[in-house]
Amino acid sequence: MSTRKCWSCGHEHAAAEPICPACGKVQPPVASGEQLDRFAVLGLKPSFDEPPGLDEKFRALSRKLHPDRFARATPQERRYSLEQATLLNDAYKTLRDPVRRAEHLLALRGIQGDPKMSPEFLEQTLEDREKLMEAKLAGEPLDALAAGVREKRDRTLRDVRALVEDGGDLAQAAELLARMRYYARYLDEVEGRSAEL
């Protein structure tokens, strides 16, 4: 684990620590051009399932790092607090959502970018959407269609989990994971209709 010196008191501490354990001053976020481990930001181990205590960790860290806590601090500390809180919020957003969390996990294992979607899947997607349009035009209830897609979505996520957890083909996991976006958009469209009312 990499370490660094506190800008204020010079104490050497773990680089991921947002607050110096010796003097309690807020530290700047680690400069990282590489993929930053969002799990580490919250002091958690990478995992496919939601790490236990995620919400509690987030709230506890927010209470320490939020700019409100630094309203009377120096401009430098206020800037660090803003950056730390920004990072924390982003990490929490990533880890809270099963798809984003899985994508991040794959990214940490070196699988990044948009995978090629299989033609079969794309064809199936087009077909699903056509059915949705027809149902919408005909004013039919969309519940059954939505339930079908939801089921596919849940099954796909389980498949990704199996691949990731059991040392399977990560590239294939990435391709399956990318499908989640299509499902999400489809479900947005179904639910979007009731939100307009």
Place this chain on the structure above:
Amino acid sequence: MPALLQITEPGESHAKEACTSCAVGIDLGTTNSLIAIVLGDGKPHALAVDEGGPLLPSVVHYGEGGGPGSVVVGRRARKLAPEFPRDTISSVKRFMGRSSADPETRRLSPYRFAEGESGVVRFVVDGARVVNPVEVSAEILRALRTRAEERLGIKVHQAVITVPAYFDDAQRQATKEAGRLAGLEVLRLLNEPTAAALAYGLDKRSRGMFAVYDLGGGTFDISILQLQEGVFEVKAVGGDSALGGDDFDRALAEILLEGQERTPRKVREAIDAAKQAKEDLTRVEVTEAMGKRITRAQLEAAIRPLIEKTGAPSRRALRDAGVPDGKGLDGVILVGGSTRVPAVRRYVRELFGMEPLADIDPDEVVALGAAVQADLLTSESPQHDVLLLDVTPLSLGLETMGGLAEKLILRNTTIPARATQEFTTFADGQTGMDIHVVQGERELVQDNRSLAKFTLSGIPQLPAGLARVAVTFQVDADGILSVTAKEQLTGVSQTITVKPSHGLTDEEIERMLLASIEHAEEDVQARLLIDNRVEAQRILKAAEKQLESNGDLLSPEERQQIESQMAAVRAAAQGGDHNAIKAQIEKLDQVSADFAKRVMDRGIERALKGHSVGEFDQGELSPHAKKAYEALRED
């Protein structure tokens, strides 16, 4: 009135010893404004600031002469309104951060608007004086501040000011600047519903999921919040920044005005009569206004469509917060005077499927919450240890090819937040990129609100698609956005804090601020005259310098145009009208805008060639980037 008892508590006069930090909370409302403070008893108190009560009507009257005593705020101003409808500005909050082209500006209102080229709303008052909404709001804040100081016997410097959660970036900026102009350090802009929840949550010491339904004079806000382990998390917000009790009054005024001539005075009378009738009808079934018999049923029929407009944003917020249809909600908090209307309460009950909470005065609850937040921010040992986590009310994005809005930060993202996206050039050799920042949920740029436009210049000449420009959005804890565009290869970058079009530059605010603090007794007009003369001199000097060193960038006609405008500034500075000087300075700014841009481009060009860069703000090159660029040029 119980409020009268509360505000004359003995605690206040000992505030000096009693309050720990003496930072205040201010609810800058559309109809009424309030100021509150946490005293030694650990509780927030609304201070009596107008005729013994805590409500200061948000009305500003501009009297004759323009001297220090000519501005009247509050109840007295409201009384002057029927006689001087055009010199008395009420509901100014509706105009904050809005342009004069906004349909909102053109609605039923008796004011005269100054013809402005810059698209800024300006009211013409007292014959020829021109004021903008920020200045009017600052008068309200100044009145609150000085009256609170009198009551407390201490100076008030710091404040938390509340804004509707649905306020966009321009409206937030405008509010913050009004605070500065009134001599206040604005510690935080706090969303009104969040403030209300803070007042309630701490009162009840509870945990759970709450909805705050806030229908004020001019805005509707809905927020869903969760309180647990000392953290108040805003889960979702929504609303309508142009819907409120004033609309109820207008709807009823329309009925009263049927078949009548619409003079400004008549309109004002009808609106006042409607307001009174609306209040009466919360208690009785039938009343009379302007000689017409009005029943509650009539009022409810007129306002029903308006009330129903709160339904869609409420449902969306519930869905965003993961409590669709209000299932899993622990309480609904009512905020805003308009929630007193029985038809509104009925609708809320229907919408959320539960009886709403209203045990704190809905008029005071926001200011009380703001005072709590002010205490949290400034005390060594705040009375309550709780943290607020707020969210962005609207998505923030950029215009991309074809007029589409690309969202970088989605609505309801916890703040502070940041997002970066890379864009590339679409033409060979393209050296500039227009960055257009928009706010809103719609797909097309034209349907969203335009926040800012700027150009990143100095992109190295490359084939289309090779240059990479990273645009970063950073939203701070006040919900205010700054945007950075950076060309990745050369490191050329530009950062702007998104500025609203309220018509005041930072320097102007700063100057007016100084004028108001140091020369409170002096005639403000005289001060402005001096300041504008100084500004005129400064600008003329700068222009002369640029003409001398970069005059070759201009055609003879362009040069002539700038020089004649410089003469006009000089002439105005001899005169005694500060507005005229300001106007001529602005015109010079416009006339020379293109010139300034060319000078800037030249600067960046030089910077890219590795010449002296120190004198330019932009285009600073890292040694690494410089080398990369040199290598490119050799290819």
